[in-house]
Amino acid sequence: MNAPANIKETKAEQSLNAQFDAIFAQTTQENANQRKQAWDAFKAKGIPHRRVEEWHYTDLRTKMNDAFALASKTAPKADALKGAGDLKTYRIAIVNGRYAPELSSDQNVAGLSIAQTNGFLAAQLGTDDAMAHLNQALVQGGISIKIDANAKIELPIEIVRYTDGSQVSSYAGTTVEIGSGAKALIIESFEGDADAAYQSNALTEVKVGDKADVHWLKLQVESAKAQHIETLSIELGAETNFQHFIYNEGASLSRAQLFLEFKGENTHAGLRGTSLLKDNQHADITLFVKHAVPGCESREYYRSVVDDKARAVFQGKIIVEQAAQKTDGQMMIKTLLLSDTAEINAKPELEIFADDVQCAHGSTTGDIDEDLLFYLMARGIPEAQARKILVLAFLSEAIEEFEEEQCVELLEAMTRSWLHADDMVSE
């Protein structure tokens, strides 16, 4: 359902026109074609709006009042970057869409190579999404990360994506290639100047080989006024374990769109996450999971806590193609609404063309359980504290399934901090 082509351009679209013209004029011959093709693909669709089915609950055309100017190259202080906090990591910093080696780790890690790129991905994107095309039309830079076959990377690979400045936008393109038999933990944070209004648009393409073991934690802690769009395209080989977790806390508007395809048999993928929303935040997680080969297992478990006038959107589509027999796909969305004005739109979908599969989806939404609350209070725990305990418990259940101990600790600490419950006993 494409938008009619004759729709009137918004202010944001007009700004984008000027930005594209300026960046295109500076683009080298080598990349000009790709930039132009991406721009044409974007222009054919325009900024997505509610009549585009995949964006129905996130009317970006209305919410994006303007497209901020492309951020220039800056050099923020190292201590502005939060990343994974105190964890010892191998850090890769990307500032305003560009690789920032001066803020990145400089040691060599066997089996890991990092290269600065111009941000253009392979011409065949895994998606035909307008905002992914826009990323490639305006991309400012990026990196490629390569993990050799059978390499076991001990340190977490920390990708810090920082947008520096206010009223600016950043576009980065990243490729990640993980060789067969490799093992890695990737912690990726999206952040920026506190209280700054900015727009970040990241496009990342991940290819994982056979028999690999990958854990990927995304920390979305953008400034409270930011607009965040991330497109992640993932292809998985055979007998691989891929576990992804989104921690969604920042941004006034966020959209995480994941396109995952099973390319090899007997692979497990877990897509999980927690969203912690308040004020007028709007957070959208949209998944397309394609089972194209037999014997794969996918888990899509997301939990949200929504307060004030915030709104969580979840759309998850699992497609099981005819060849994908013995597919096991389970999707479950659970939401706690903490106020009468909080909202969730949950749309889990299954499209099954194979006949021997186990698939299920479900969604529950509710308030804090009064019986649980009474039990805690009857033991002497004051109501406000009891409520925090129950919210933390609700989110912890999802967090603990990520099964990377250092990440679980980090996520629980961040969750406690969001709840203003830092003093809460944690063991």
Place this chain on the structure above:
Amino acid sequence: MLEIKNLHAEVDGNKILRGIDLTVRPGEVHAIMGPNGSGKSTLSYVLAGKDDYEITEGSISYNGVDWAELGADERAAAGMFLAFQYPIEIPGVATMTFLKTALNAQRKARGEDEISTPDFMKLVREKSKELKVTPDMLKRPLNVGFSGGEKKRAEILQMSLLEPTLCVLDETDSGLDIDALRVVSEGVNQLRSPERSMIVITHYQRLLDHIVPDVVHVLSKGKIVKTGGKELALELEKNGYADYVGEEAA
């Protein structure tokens, strides 16, 4: 001392308690027996301060404090403990974390210092051994995956850790086999003391073989219709509740 005077209470507009008078002095154990639907569990929830249980007439005071003024958490800090008939499962809350949080919340409310982690661990180890609560149970989320007997033992463990002065045991014997009943009863008996009042709510007499009460009350249609010594329980076991509740006997 617990003093209940002419207590009327309702839930969702349904009148359940219709004028209860009851005084429990320190050191006393009172049993409240009665058929299903007589208001036994309602009385326990009203005492503990559950939100949707509304006192419409009469009063409850404990050690001179008007209970209506206090929330459930404040009553707990003032010495109240309800051992639930159906202890609820709370996924995501580790049992040890919960125990420590509850103990410290009560201490804080009473203006006492928080217990240190080593002291707390030592205390839990001692008490849990007596009640056959395994370290594995303490590691699990609160009551999650516990058997009926384990849940009841965990309740008594909480009671023994929190050291309340007013204990209400709501059908603690339900779902227990003979061995579990003995362990739980021994745990309760160890907590009997001259400073502590207990109300044991039960449907059957068998619990009272283990926890011998000083006074037995029969509750019917929201009122206490008969009060006697421990021999009253034996009489009820023999003749049923029919003499006290007429045709609506269980």
